[in-house]
Amino acid sequence: MSSNEQALAALSQQLEGQIAPLDQWSPQQCGTIDIHIVADGRWFHHGTEIKRARLVKLFASVLWREQGQYYLKTPVEQMAIRVDDAPLLIVDWRLATAQNAAHPAVICIDNIGREFVLGAQHPLLIHADPQGQKLPYLQLPYGVQAKLARTVYYAWAEQLAQPQGEEFIIYSAGESFSLGG
Structure with a gap:
């Protein structure tokens, strides 16, 4: 390692x-x-x-x-x-820089104050709602998922996302994740 x-x-x-x-x-x-x-x-x-x-x-x-x-x-x-949807929401975030990291880690904060590193252990998932709109969720421990609040999604799109073809990609903890297109 x-x-x-x-x-x-x-x-x-x-x-x-x-x-x-x-x-x-x-x-x-x-x-x-x-x-x-x-x-x-x-x-x-x-x-x-x-x-x-x-x-x-x-x-x-x-x-x-x-x-x-x-x-x-x-x-x-x-x-x-x-x-109804996801039991928790990602309502805030911050960046944490590890030594020698090519990209900082995105720390996701849920609506009850817990923090999770967006990365291999807690990936960003995209699910379609009943109307077909693609929505981002963070995978938490034990199969639980937290939906990204719109404010977090738009902040990531504006501050972190890099266009790649028809998708927008964010990097965290050495991994890449699609925000959708």
Whole structure:
């Protein structure tokens, strides 16, 4: 592993040090819980918005996605929840420069304050919505995805994207990602 790769791995590990080991838990499936996450990232329980940010952050820390279904997963039980689009949003970003890096790392910040390095471990994905519009998402741990807020998308398009044919490409942590065309 090169010194650049080691620096990026250390940064990624530092940013993600608070993630629960969901992949090590094998809980019993216990049905569904009336938690609904709407497309703008707000969380509801029995139709009432959860306004306590710490509670949303706690629930988000045990989010798991398997075969397209989102769950809240604990060591003893796993319950399905309803998600309209993506449960989280990327609402901010910053650049971090590792020593000897050809391109800086883009640090993505989600709507509950967690940070992820855009790179091989957390790639940018493009999905088409029901109307066929291509939208960018960041792959997070355990199959969870976060949708890029429009402000982040437009900031990247203006400040980071480099045209390449009909696409716009951004570089982060030694990887390249399409913002679409």
